[in-house]
Amino acid sequence: MTAKAPAPVLAAVTAPLPAPAPAIQLRDVTRSFPGPPEVQALKGVSVSIADGEYVSITGPSGSGKSTMLNILGLLDRPTVGEYRLGGLLTGSLGEDERAALRARHLGFVFQAFHLMSRRSVLENVLLPMLYNGTPRAEREPRAREAIERVGLQHRTDFLPGTLSGGERQRVAVARAVASRPRVLLADEPTGNLDQATSAEIMALFEELHADGLTLVVITHDVGVAGRAARQIRLADGRVGEVG
Numbered sequence: 001m002t003a004k005a006p007a008p009v010l011a012a013v014t015a016p017l018p019a020p021a022p023a024i025q026l027r028d029v030t031r032s033f034p035g036p037p038e039v040q041a042l043k044g045v046s047v048s049i050a051d052g053e054y055v056s057i058t059g060p061s062g063s064g065k066s067t068m069l070n071i072l073g074l075l076d077r078p079t080v081g082e083y084r085l086g087g088l089l090t091g092s093l094g095e096d097e098r099a100a101l102r103a104r105h106l107g108f109v110f111q112a113f114h115l116m117s118r119r120s121v122l123e124n125v126l127l128p129m130l131y132n133g134t135p136r137a138e139r140e141p142r143a144r145e146a147i148e149r150v151g152l153q154h155r156t157d158f159l160p161g162t163l164s165g166g167e168r169q170r171v172a173v174a175r176a177v178a179s180r181p182r183v184l185l186a187d188e189p190t191g192n193l194d195q196a197t198s199a200e201i202m203a204l205f206e207e208l209h210a211d212g213l214t215l216v217v218i219t220h221d222v223g224v225a226g227r228a229a230r231q232i233r234l235a236d237g238r239v240g241e242v243g
Contacts, residue, residue, distance in 0.1 A: 021087025023183050023214040024049040024072060029081035031067050041067035043237040044081070051182070054206070054215045056225035059234035065218050068234065069187050072216065074102040086182060103132035107176030107184040111191035113168045115160040115175075121147060122156045125175045132179050146178035147171075150204060166197035173204060183214045190224055202227055 031042040042064045049055050059065050070076035071083055074090060083090045085105060115124050125143040147153055150170040160168050176184055190198035202224060209215045219225050233240050
């Protein structure tokens with residue numbers, strides 16, 4: 001019996017993304033939430049982020065930052081408009097295909113760390129690779145390499161509750177980059193850290209960016225935002241300033 005060929009859309013999701021396309025491209029994206037009254041969290045947003053760029057997204061509370069993060073992270077869909085990740089149009093993908101694309105090509109770092117408290121540092125970093133197609137033989141070497149990269153090789157077997165806030169965020173960064181994503185999305189990554197530790201985490205991000213990682217940092221902190229090579233400001237759901 002002849003083996004059945006994979007569906008074209010699923011094959012596109014699992015294949016490497018084409019290099020020449022922008023890492024991220026939003027075109028006339030609007031995201032509405034039903035009312036009454038209806039709320040438009042994003043209004044006709046068009047943004048392009050090239051591979052290897054370091055971009056910050058800022059704006060006051062209610063400006064649409066969280067909504068944009070959810071769309072960029074394939075956690076939500078535009079009501080109107082297009083989102084292309086590495087040239088691949090995501091709007092036509094089913095939920096399983098979106099999950100596969102997210103696991104393979106996106107890394108996430110959150111303000112609240114989101115580590116599993118009963119799992120060791122190594123186990124936390126390994127976890128995403130169980131779901132994104134990383135070959136079994138490569139998982140632990142990649143995890144240990146990422147942990148060493150963030151300077152926590154002496155904490156590999158520790159539980160998150162025994163670590164400082166800065167160390168926990170470093171574990172979260174290691175977890176995000178161990179899968180070698182195309183884009184790292186960081187949501188208020190220094191929000192729970194003191195000033196000195198925040199500077200250390202941002203320096204770590206900049207090292208990763210220098211190695212070619214596309215980095216998008218969503219923050220209300222003007223000091224953190226100012227470290228990016230390019231700043232996008234949201235106001236009332238619109239891109240009000242690009243610097």
